[in-house]
Amino acid sequence: MPYETDYTNQGFTKVGTRVNRPDGVDKVTGRAKYGADANAAGQLVGRVLRSPHAHALITKIDTSKAEKLPGVKAVLTGKDFPDLTGGNRGLMDILENCMARGRALYDGHAVAAVAAIDADTANKALKLIKVTYKQLPHVTDVDEAIKPSAPIIHDWVRTAGVTPAPTTASNVAQRSEFGHGDVDAGFAQADVIIEKSFKTEQTHQGYIEPHACLATLGPDGSGELWVTTQGHFTFRNVCASLLGLEVAKLKVTSSEIGGGFGGKTHVWTEPVALQLSRKANRPVKLVMSRDEVFRATGPTSSTSVDVKIGAKRNGKITAATAELRYQSGAFPGMWAMFGAMTSFACYDLKNVKSVGFDVLVNRPKVAAYRAPSAPMAAFAVESVVDMLAAEIGMDAVDFRIKNAAKKGTKASYGPVYGPIGIGPTLDAVKNHPHMKRKLGKNQGRGVACGFWFNFGGQTCTDLNIGVDGSVNLTVGTVDVGGSRASLALIAAEELGIDYEQVRVTIGDTNSLGHNDTTEGSRGTFSSGMATIFAARNAVEVLKQRAAATWDIPVEQVVWEAGEARAKGKQNNNLPPLSLKEIAAKSPRTGGPIAGHNEVVADGAGVSFASHMCDVEVDPETGATKILRYTVVQDAGKAIHPDYVEGQFQGGAAQGIGWALNEEYIYGDDGRLQNAGFLDYRIPVCSDLPFIDTQILEIPNPNHPYGVRGVGETSIVPPLAAIGNAVSNAVGVRMTHVPMSPPRILKAIEDGQA
Amino acid sequence: MNGVTVSAKVNGDAVQYVCPADESLLDVLRNRLNLTGVKEGCGTGDCGACSITLDGRLVCACLVLGAEAEGREIGTVEGLSEGGKLHPLQEEFIEKAALQCGICTPGFLVAAKSLLERNPNPTEEEIRYALAGNLCRCTGYDKIVRAVQSAAKIMRRGKKAAR
Amino acid sequence: MEVQLSGILSQAAGGARCVACTGATIGELLQSLVLQYPEMQMHLDDGIAVAVNGEIYRDRRDQPIPSNADVFLLPRIQGG
Ligand code: FES
Ligand code: FES
Numbered sequence: 001m002p003y004e005t006d007y008t009n010q011g012f013t014k015v016g017t018r019v020n021r022p023d024g025v026d027k028v029t030g031r032a033k034y035g036a037d038a039n040a041a042g043q044l045v046g047r048v049l050r051s052p053h054a055h056a057l058i059t060k061i062d063t064s065k066a067e068k069l070p071g072v073k074a075v076l077t078g079k080d081f082p083d084l085t086g087g088n089r090g091l092m093d094i095l096e097n098c099m100a101r102g103r104a105l106y107d108g109h110a111v112a113a114v115a116a117i118d119a120d121t122a123n124k125a126l127k128l129i130k131v132t133y134k135q136l137p138h139v140t141d142v143d144e145a146i147k148p149s150a151p152i153i154h155d156w157v158r159t160a161g162v163t164p165a166p167t168t169a170s171n172v173a174q175r176s177e178f179g180h181g182d183v184d185a186g187f188a189q190a191d192v193i194i195e196k197s198f199k200t201e202q203t204h205q206g207y208i209e210p211h212a213c214l215a216t217l218g219p220d221g222s223g224e225l226w227v228t229t230q231g232h233f234t235f236r237n238v239c240a241s242l243l244g245l246e247v248a249k250l251k252v253t254s255s256e257i258g259g260g261f262g263g264k265t266h267v268w269t270e271p272v273a274l275q276l277s278r279k280a281n282r283p284v285k286l287v288m289s290r291d292e293v294f295r296a297t298g299p300t301s302s303t304s305v306d307v308k309i310g311a312k313r314n315g316k317i318t319a320a321t322a323e324l325r326y327q328s329g330a331f332p333g334m335w336a337m338f339g340a341m342t343s344f345a346c347y348d349l350k351n352v353k354s355v356g357f358d359v360l361v362n363r364p365k366v367a368a369y370r371a372p373s374a375p376m377a378a379f380a381v382e383s384v385v386d387m388l389a390a391e392i393g394m395d396a397v398d399f400r401i402k403n404a405a406k407k408g409t410k411a412s413y414g415p416v417y418g419p420i421g422i423g424p425t426l427d428a429v430k431n432h433p434h435m436k437r438k439l440g441k442n443q444g445r446g447v448a449c450g451f452w453f454n455f456g457g458q459t460c461t462d463l464n465i466g467v468d469g470s471v472n473l474t475v476g477t478v479d480v481g482g483s484r485a486s487l488a489l490i491a492a493e494e495l496g497i498d499y500e501q502v503r504v505t506i507g508d509t510n511s512l513g514h515n516d517t518t519e520g521s522r523g524t525f526s527s528g529m530a531t532i533f534a535a536r537n538a539v540e541v542l543k544q545r546a547a548a549t550w551d552i553p554v555e556q557v558v559w560e561a562g563e564a565r566a567k568g569k570q571n572n573n574l575p576p577l578s579l580k581e582i583a584a585k586s587p588r589t590g591g592p593i594a595g596h597n598e599v600v601a602d603g604a605g606v607s608f609a610s611h612m613c614d615v616e617v618d619p620e621t622g623a624t625k626i627l628r629y630t631v632v633q634d635a636g637k638a639i640h641p642d643y644v645e646g647q648f649q650g651g652a653a654q655g656i657g658w659a660l661n662e663e664y665i666y667g668d669d670g671r672l673q674n675a676g677f678l679d680y681r682i683p684v685c686s687d688l689p690f691i692d693t694q695i696l697e698i699p700n701p702n703h704p705y706g707v708r709g710v711g712e713t714s715i716v717p718p719l720a721a722i723g724n725a726v727s728n729a730v731g732v733r734m735t736h737v738p739m740s741p742p743r744i745l746k747a748i749e750d751g752q753a
Numbered sequence: 754m755n756g757v758t759v760s761a762k763v764n765g766d767a768v769q770y771v772c773p774a775d776e777s778l779l780d781v782l783r784n785r786l787n788l789t790g791v792k793e794g795c796g797t798g799d800c801g802a803c804s805i806t807l808d809g810r811l812v813c814a815c816l817v818l819g820a821e822a823e824g825r826e827i828g829t830v831e832g833l834s835e836g837g838k839l840h841p842l843q844e845e846f847i848e849k850a851a852l853q854c855g856i857c858t859p860g861f862l863v864a865a866k867s868l869l870e871r872n873p874n875p876t877e878e879e880i881r882y883a884l885a886g887n888l889c890r891c892t893g894y895d896k897i898v899r900a901v902q903s904a905a906k907i908m909r910r911g912k913k914a915a916r
Numbered sequence: 917m918e919v920q921l922s923g924i925l926s927q928a929a930g931g932a933r934c935v936a937c938t939g940a941t942i943g944e945l946l947q948s949l950v951l952q953y954p955e956m957q958m959h960l961d962d963g964i965a966v967a968v969n970g971e972i973y974r975d976r977r978d979q980p981i982p983s984n985a986d987v988f989l990l991p992r993i994q995g996g
Contacts, residue, residue, distance in 0.1 A: 018850070020847050020848060021847065021850070023855075024846075024847035024852070025839070025843075025847065027852055027855035027858055028830075028833075028839065028843040028846050028847060028852070028855075028858055028859075028862060029790065029830065029831065029833070029834060029839075029843065030788070030789070030790015030791070030829070030830040030831045030859050031790065032855060033789070034789075034792070034856060036783075036789075036793065037783075037789040090962070119780075120773065160924055160927065161923065161924035161927050162927065163927055163930065163931040165927075174924060175924070176923035176924045176991070177922075177923060178922055178923055205890075205996075206890050207854070207856075207890055208792075208794040208800060208802055208854075208856045208857050208888055208889070208890050209792070209794065209854070209856040210793070210794070256854075256855065256856075257854060258792070258794075258854050258855070258856025258857075259853075259854045259856060259890050259891055260854075260996075261890070261996050262995065262996025263996075265994075265995075265996070287793075289796060290794065290795040290796060290797065290799075290800075334991060334994070337923055337924070337991060338993065338994070340923070341923070341990075341993075368994050368995060368996040369996050370996040371995070371996060372994060372995065372996050411970075413922065413990065414920060414922045414967060414988040414990060415967030415969075415970045415971075415972065415986065415988045415990075416969065416970040416986055417970055418970050418971065452995075453972070453993050453995075454995070455972070455974055455993060455995060456974070457974060457975065458975060480853070480854060481853035481854060481891060482850065482853060519994065519995035519996055520993065520994070520995025520996075521995060522995070600974075600975040600976045602971070602972070602973045602974060602975065602976050602979070603971050603972070603973070604972075642849075642850035642896070643850060643853070645850075645895075645896075646850055646853050646891070646892055646896060647853075649892060649893035649895045649896070650853060650890070650891045650892050650893050652893055653892075653893030653894070654890070676795065676797055676799060677794075677795050677797070677799035677800050677888060678797065678799045682888060682890060683893075683894075684884075684885045684886075684887075684888065684894075685880075685881045685882075685884040685885050685887070685889075685894040685897070685898065686878075686881040686882045686884075686885040687885075688881075688893060688894055688895075690895050690898070690899075691893050691895050702971065711996075712995060712996055
């Protein structure tokens with residue numbers, strides 16, 4: 001059934017208020033159940049054995065001793081996962097990443113797994129598994145991996161996106177090009193051209209909750225999976241395909257989720273846990289250690305990017321190009337492509353070209369991390385934009401305003417923009433009191449913009465009205481950061497009832513139709529849309545019941561302020577019927593009252609942000625302190641402003657960590673050297689100031705309430721904003737993220753030399 | 754299993770358990786006493802998700818052995834609310850939207866309570882340093898610090914009123 | 917109508933950046949595209965997004981395409 005998704009610019013009474021989240025009490029009392037908090041009778045402990053080598057042939061695995069250890073109930077290797085992928089390369093990559101098949105592709109790659117009666121026995125069993133490796137040459141650096149001399153990760157990979165198709169293997173899995181116009185002609189018109197190369201290191205989403213699941217799979221092929229995930233429906237489909245199960249027979253329940261940021265959109269150990277359970281015929285609980293999370297889940301790409309931008313003296317950009325090399329770990333990805341698409345999305349450019357190269361290395365399979373691939377491209381582009389403004393002698397914000405994309409601009413990745421918020425965020429930055437703060441010695445200010453697509457996707461929602469008039473809303477997107485509150489507000493708004501009357505439940509895979517993974521900032525956008533339609537369907541039923549009670553045609557009934565009202569003079573004697581009253585009578589007027597909706601929520605509306613920050617750099621130690629940080633972002637419509645601000649602040653903090661500290665450090669042996677929170681240092685409370693936010697509301701024309709996705713864009717500008725601020729503070733252009741103290745000291749030294 | 758028998762008090766209640774000599778108090782609390790409000794983020798003392806009090810002192814449960822708790826008093830997030838009434842910190846964490854995913858929240862609450870017992874009127878900086886052992890990846894700490902400030906204020910007012 | 921192909925999609929059309937297609941909806945358009953360029957099927961299976969006058973549609977195959985619309989085929993985007 002088609003629905004009218006257009007923005008209607010209505011007034012709101014509930015939406016936009018700062019109510020308390022309904023799951024708050026559970027979460028402050030320790031009652032909320034996360035991935036590792038569930039148990040089943042007779043459960044076993046699952047553990048995974050991982051490769052210590054970056055690249056090695058597995059010539060032999062002897063599990064006999066482990067199998068004989070009392071208390072061990074199942075041992076698995078790659079052989080226990082027959083290929084059921086039917087030639088689907090993407091599925092095969094997932095399977096091979098879950099358990100190596102003859103070759104270990106990175107330090108941390110799973111090679112075997114056990115299930116035993118307790119952790120102690122499981123750990124002992126792992127030690128008894130004898131794996132014989134033949135080490136192979138490895139490569140972990142993105143620029144090294146492109147060189148012809150680099151060891152080839154997969155001999156079947158031919159660079160896609162190149163005509164004619166290559167005939168020899170390469171570590172470049174894909175080339176993708178975007179843009180329009182004639183960049184050579186554009187550069188010929190430029191008065192000033194700046195060209196610079198940048199590097200960013202690999203970071204991890206760093207959610208505090210490690211991956212955890214409780215898997216039960218019987219010999220009849222039916223099972224249950226309790227798991228911390230952003231997409232239980234997707235997990236169900238993937239696990240079912242990999243293990244040869246019927247989708248309907250595998251019930252997946254998403255636990256409360258302790259952070260995901262993209263990292264919990266992919267399966268890592270869940271198929272292994274299910275297979276262990278099938279073999280042992282007992283429930284298996286598998287919880288990753290922090291070390292495993294770092295070594296063997298999906299961090300983001302490390303990158304190497306060249307940017308060239310030319311402009312006229314009047315500040316108009318005439319041409320821009322970027323070449324972006326992103327590593328995707330040991331399996332092909334599309335991450336450079338997203339980098340190429342987003343790199344120049346903030347600007348209105350006549351001549352633009354960006355080319356992405358997805359590169360294979362011996363590192364873990366890269367996964368999405370909040371606005372995946374955009375922050376690195378923005379770091380390079382926004383740095384060059386700043387340099388160009390300085391060269392021309394123009395204010396960096398004015399320069400951006402002059403070139404900002406607007407409604408009707410042909411985006412650098414192709415389509416033409418509708419109403420967008422980049423201009424207004426920049427205007428807000430220009431007029432923000434933050435920009436007037438006086439800078440002291442060794443201090444610098446930086447500004448940067450960021451873009452992210454956002455998307456909607458398949459969504460299915462149920463709304464049931466109880467006989468007491470309380471409402472249960474069941475959604476299939478996961479509550480990653482307060483979306484239950486936002487969705488309850490929306491339902492209350494549509495029905496005209498109190499927010500407290502609505503209870504939101506995250507449905508498991510057997511209680512709702514398919515819901516796409518909660519990614520791409522889609523949670524509140526798409527489940528919000530489905531909630532609106534489900535509520536409107538329920539209102540239709542409420543009106544029919546009222547009409548039947550009054551014995552008048554339903555056309556004479558309207559729904560206003562939470563009650564049915566009879567229209568027209570002839571009905572003046574009929575007092576309104578509240579939702580509660582109609583619900584109380586429902587058993588006798590036709591049974592339960594419900595509204596249901598399934599929708600493909602397209603048109604999530606692109607989103608833009610501009611950030612500003614002030615830093616102070618200690619010239620002796622190279623340490624950077626963030627003095628002040630401000631986020632301005634377009635939210636379309638903020639359903640619950642607290643949680644919109646929370647998304648802005650959280651993304652900024654992650655970006656600050658990335659910009660200053662966080663990085664995967666690989667040794668020459670190809671092993672990850674800092675797989676723990678001690679050496680992989682994410683920002684702590686004392687590292688940060690309060691993070692100011694300003695929410696702009698430029699309605700998304702494709703959502704009834706004007707909502708845009710808000711979750712991801714906030715991580716895009718920080719690398720560049722801080723890069724610009726540090727560069728301004730030390731007087732040397734920073735080109736390598738993270739800008740850790742040694743890197744800053746070296747840059748200062750090199751700058752003076 | 755070479756078990757150690759331990760008697761301790763958890764949130765005021767006497768408990769007894771048997772655990773291997775090398776099992777962490779975190780595992781004991783979560784797996785033997787079912788106090789899953791105590792979270793594990795790292796198991797190495799780096800994230801604070803497992804923050805508890807031991808005889809009133811703030812510690813990481815993952816760095817303490819279950820056997821070490823003999824005769825001692827353990828406080829976890831489950832013991833924060835009294836008589837069905839939330840602690841002001843719990844109230845303010847909800848009110849100020851100081852949690853997103855909530856996995857870090859139990860640790861922050863225990864750590865913040867311990868701070869406010871030592872220092873009822875901390876500055877922003879004191880709060881930030883006192884909570885620097887607790888990692889939160891979702892919030893950027895902004896609303897957490899504000900919630901602690903606001904709870905501290907409410908608790909000071911409460912004390913005054915009680916006097 | 918003219919359909920512009922971006923990124924890796926143009927390879928499936930022998931390197932063309934712009935191809936002629938017919939169809940009143942996104943579904944029909946994609947059908948006509950695969951008829952001309954069978955290699956495109958692989959990308960459709962991987963997932964694709966269609967921008968119609970700037971609006972990006974990932975899954976709505978019944979979405980009508982107005983005549984003279986600006987139509988752009990993009991690879992499907994993942995998020996975090
Ligand atoms: S689990 Fe104890 S500090 Fe992280
Ligand atoms: S709220 Fe998610 S880690 Fe703090």
